[in-house]
Amino acid sequence: MTLRQCAAVLLQNSDGQILMVKQNYGQRFWSLPGGVVDPGETPLQAAIREAHEExxxxxxxxxxxxxxxxxxxGWPDIQAYVFxxxxxxxxxxxxxxxxxAELRWMDLQALPDWVPRDVSAAFEDLQMQKQGVIRTVQRIIPLERMV
Incomplete structure (x- = not known):
């Protein structure tokens, strides 16, 4: 079985703010521009495509x-790339x-209360000035809350 993949981009403006997108479906979470890696596509290609599409x-x-x-x-495992x-x-x-639903440049200290776990892990690593991090993170919202 192939592990499902997604890719996101962390973009900062000259003031250090991060570009966030608010989803207009499901729970309407704030996140980074990104999404699922399509069949035949690499995570790099997906990140570039999603930034343009979103x-x-x-x-x-x-x-x-x-x-x-x-x-x-309760969700399937997903490999998330954050570039x-x-x-x-x-x-x-x-x-x-x-x-x-919305795009907004946000200060790192004033980000939404809840973002997907891969995004919050990326923010932690950014604040610690890390790059190239590889780690496992546990979801904090069970699947049954999403349906």
Whole structure:
């Protein structure tokens, strides 16, 4: 069985703020631009595609901030890649309002109370000035709360 993968990008502006997207489906969580790696696609390609699909931007990947194995909560395990990147052109804008409700640059100290566990792990690693982290993280929301 192949492990499901997702990829996200951590983008910071010149003030150090992080670009966050608010999902317009499910529990409407705030997260980083990103999503599932499609069949035949690499995590690198998925990160670039998702940044364009969700925020209308072209990006250049800089480094792997972290590789996080998400486990627990009754969900299948997922390998989550979080890349640091910078914007090549354009201002972030919502491309698909059915998928994304809001885009916002946020201060690291004023991020939403709850974000997906791979994203919160990436924020922890960013604050500790780590990169290339590989670790397992446990989900804190069980699947039954999501349905």
């Amino acid at each position: 925020a209308g931007i072209s990006i250049a990947l800089q480094e792997v901030l972290g590789l996080y194995l998400l486990q627990g909560g 640091r990147a910078h914007i090549l052109d354009d201002e972030p804008r919502i491309m698909n309002p059915q998928e994304i």
